[in-house]
Amino acid sequence: QVQLVESGGGLVQPGGSLRLSCAASGGIFSLYAMGWYRQAPGKQRELVAHITSGGSTNYADSVKGRFTISRDNAKNTVYLQMNSLKPEDTAVYYCYARRGARDYWGQGTQVTVSS
Secondary structure (H helix, E strand, O other): OOEEEEEOOEEEOOOOOEEEEEEEEOOOHHHOEEEEEEEOOOOOOEEEEEEOOOOOEEEOOOOOOOEEEEEEOOOOEEEEEEOOOOHHHOEEEEEEEEEOOEEEEOOOEEEEEOO
């Protein structure tokens, strides 16, 4: 059983930056693909960024060039660096770990972009 704990959310002004972290325990972290989804009120859940066990990444078009996903296998942690934040980035951000057909989820962290 994999447990995921997100941190780093908060309130930031438009144009600002935040770094989200997701610490994993209970599994062999390096074997899992990791990623981030987000969900804003009244909207569907959206895949934000994904990183494979080998380090390949992909991003939603809406965040390309602004967000960067990375992983530190020594720390069992995946990061989401978010720059040039926009009000439309406001959402609860959820970390996941994936291996085969099984997904594990964190509890979510709120990101609010507002002046």
